[in-house]
Structure formats: structure tokens, C-alpha cells
Amino acid sequence: MAKxxxxxxxxxxxxxAAHLKNRGGHEVTVYNRTAAKADAWVAEHGGAGADTPAGAAAxxxxxxxxxxxxxxxxxVTTGADGAFAAMKKGAIFIDNTTASAAVARELDDTAKAAGFGFIDAPVSGGEAGAVNGALTVMCGGDPGVFDRAKPVIESYAKMVGxxxxxxxxxxxxxxxxxxxxxxVQGLSEGIHxxxxxxxxxxxxxxxISKGAAGxxxxxNRHKTMDAGEYDHGFAVDWMRKDLEIVLSEADRNGAGLPVTALVDQFYKDVQNMGGRRWDTSSLLxxxxxxxxDR
Structure with a gap:
């Protein structure tokens, strides 16, 4: 058991966080900007709550x-009352946020200078993957730090690489x-x-799901798409945030992403339709x- x-x-x-405590068996302290959410988590799962990121990380x-x-x-890392100021030597910070590669490198440098580890570890699998503890976790960092962190990350993951x-x-x-x-654009066009x-x-x-198109x-989405139901899943707003990061990185490294740029604009159209919180399958x-048709 780890703290x-x-x-x-x-x-x-x-x-x-719940899987870290209940499946992993770890002692967990939580922090959330809206304190009521942290209070609700502690009431449901036990553990402890903290008033600041630093308080949680100590x-x-x-x-x-x-x-x-x-x-x-x-x-939450290097800001006022951020976690980095409170982290002990040899600890490891695992960032599951979908963010830029630049901020990951920046925080990794800061962590190394302070004597603790850093892993950028964005996830895929959506809310269902989080609920079921079956996320895919894509990690960047030093191999030795990763090897120590992997067994703990596996508390909420089916794949950690x-x-x-x-x-x-x-x-x-x-x-x-x-x-x-x-x-998703191709699937939307196919169903349409x-x-x-x-x-x-x-x-x-x-x-066709049994063949190469599957x-x-x-x-997981064709039934709700066919029914015009989109009030679930990974929100369009979140996908546009992610695609902004993608397109910015492509500008930096010179990758040509014409389809991605086009689909990003299609998602902008969905936002303008009132679908900011709809699932990404709402391209249909x-x-x-x-x-x-509707």
C-alpha cells in the first residue's frame, strides 16, 4: 500500500481515485477545486480530503x-499552494490530464530539479473506462520512474505503456x-x-462490424447515433480542446493533418448547433x- x-x-x-483506493488498496487523499466534490468522494470512499493541492501532496x-x-x-503543480512545493524527494507525480507535450517537458524539468519524478500519462477510454477501471494510459518519462509508477497506475487501467x-x-x-x-466522421457518414x-x-x-470496418x-456508438441520442460520453468541447493541442503541435512539427483540421471545424458546427456537451459521435x-433529416 502506498500513500x-x-x-x-x-x-x-x-x-x-476510487480505483486507487478500492482496487489498489492505497491510502488516498483527494483535492478538488470545488470542495463539495472532494467531500462527496470522501463520504463515498473514505480516505481524506485536503484544502489545497499542496495539502494533498504532502x-x-x-x-x-x-x-x-x-x-x-x-x-495545481507550480502555482500558489501547488503540489510541487510539498512533494517529498523520491515521490512521483503522474499527470493524467490531456495537455501539451511542452507543459509535460516543462514540469518534468521542474520535478527533476526538485528531486522527484514526473510521468505524463494521458488516458483513453472515456467515462466508461474510468468507471470500470479499464483505461488505456500512454506514458512519457524516465524508465525507472515509470517502472515504479506502473503498478499503481494499473489500479484504474487495462493497458499502461x-x-x-x-x-x-x-x-x-x-x-x-x-x-x-x-x-467518427467516417462512421457518421456511413450511417447517414x-x-x-x-x-x-x-x-x-x-x-460490417465483423470485418475491416469494425x-x-x-x-459502442452506432445504436445511440441511429437514435439521435448524444447526451453521454466524451463531450465535443473536450474533443475540440484536444484537437487544438493536436493542430498546434502539428504546426510545430510540420505534420500535415488535413482531415483532422476539417473534422475540428465540423465539431465547431456541432457546438454552434448547441451540442457543446454532446458526445463526439454527434458528427452525425x-x-x-x-x-x-432531423
Whole structure:
């Protein structure tokens, strides 16, 4: 059993912290910007709450964070009452936020100078993966630090991999989002086409999902897409935040991402339709709006 802290109890972090305590058996202290959320977590799972990130991190062996963006991450690490000022020598900070590779490298340098480890460890699998403790975790950092952190991360994961030095986890998550963006647009167009052609969507998916067209998105989202139900899952706002990071990194490294850039604009259209909190599969709603189907 290790002493752990978890900073950020949002849609993902709330469940990830619970798995650290209940499945991993670790002693967990939590912090959340809205204190009522931390109070609710402690009431449900036990452990302890802290008033600041520094308070949560003090004396912890492993400190986890899952917050919104680069600025939020800096605030809870190196900002006023941030975790970094309280972390002990030899501890490890594991950042599950989807953020930029640049901030990962920045925080890794700061951590090394202070004598503790840092792993950038963004996750994939959505809220369902967090609830079920079945996330995929893409890590960047030093191998020795990763080897110590991996067994603890596995409390909420089905796959944990080291992708390279600091920032590599974030870069891998960018690849993940690039692939998902194009895939969901293709699935949306396929379902839209099937409907316009008068086909039974369920029958079509039952057949093609067993072949080369099959995907997690197809298996898990086709029913709700066909029904026009999008009030669940990974929000469009979050995907646009992630794609902004992707496109910024592509500008830096020279990668050509024409489909990703186009799908990002399609998600902007969905936001303008009122779908900011809809699931990313709502790209179909955009096509149906254009065609006048709904």
C-alpha cells in the first residue's frame, strides 16, 4: 500500500481515485477545486480530503492529477499552494490530464530539479473506462520512474505503456485523437448514407462490424447515433480542446493533418448547433441537420 493523492475529481478523476483506493488498496487523499466534490468522494470512499493541492501532496508517494488544460495543470503543480512545493524527494507525480507535450517537458524539468519524478500519462477510454477501471494510459518519462509508477497506475487501467521520454505520452494521446476524429466522421457518414439509402442500420452494422470496418466506436456508438441520442460520453468541447493541442503541435512539427483540421471545424458546427456537451459521435447530427433529416 502506498500513500497517494489525487488532484481533480471530474468525470474521470472521481472514478480513477476510487480505483486507487478500492482496487489498489492505497491510502488516498483527494483535492478538488470545488470542495463539495472532494467531500462527496470522501463520504463515498473514505480516505481524506485536503484544502489545497499542496495539502494533498504532502507526504504522498504518488500524486495524480486529472484537470482541464495546461493552465489548470500549472495552477495545481507550480502555482500558489501547488503540489510541487510539498512533494517529498523520491515521490512521483503522474499527470493524467490531456495537455501539451511542452507543459509535460516543462514540469518534468521542474520535478527533476526538485528531486522527484514526473510521468505524463494521458488516458483513453472515456467515462466508461474510468468507471470500470479499464483505461488505456500512454506514458512519457524516465524508465525507472515509470517502472515504479506502473503498478499503481494499473489500479484504474487495462493497458499502461511507456512511449518514450517526457512528453511522449501526450504526443501518443494526440495520435489517438487524430485517429478517433477521422474514424467518427467516417462512421457518421456511413450511417447517414445507410439511412438515406433505406437500409436497416442495425443490420448493416451487424455485418460490417465483423470485418475491416469494425471499431470500438462502431460497436459502442452506432445504436445511440441511429437514435439521435448524444447526451453521454466524451463531450465535443473536450474533443475540440484536444484537437487544438493536436493542430498546434502539428504546426510545430510540420505534420500535415488535413482531415483532422476539417473534422475540428465540423465539431465547431456541432457546438454552434448547441451540442457543446454532446458526445463526439454527434458528427452525425451535423450531417442530418444539413440534409434536413432531423
Amino acid at each position: 497517494a493523492a489525487f488532484i481533480g475529481l471530474g468525470v474521470m478523476g472521481y472514478h480513477m 507526504d504522498a508517494d504518488f500524486v495524480f492529477a486529472c484537470v482541464g488544460n495546461d493552465d489548470d495543470l500549472r495552477a 511507456l512511449m518514450g521520454p517526457a512528453g511522449s505520452g501526450q504526443l501518443t494521446k494526440m495520435v489517438n485523437q487524430i485517429c478517433i476524429a477521422g474514424l 448514407f445507410a439511412k438515406r439509402a433505406g437500409l436497416d442500420v442495425e443490420a448493416v452494422i451487424d455485418v 471499431s470500438w466506436q462502431m460497436e 447530427a451535423r450531417l442530418e441537420r444539413i440534409a434536413g
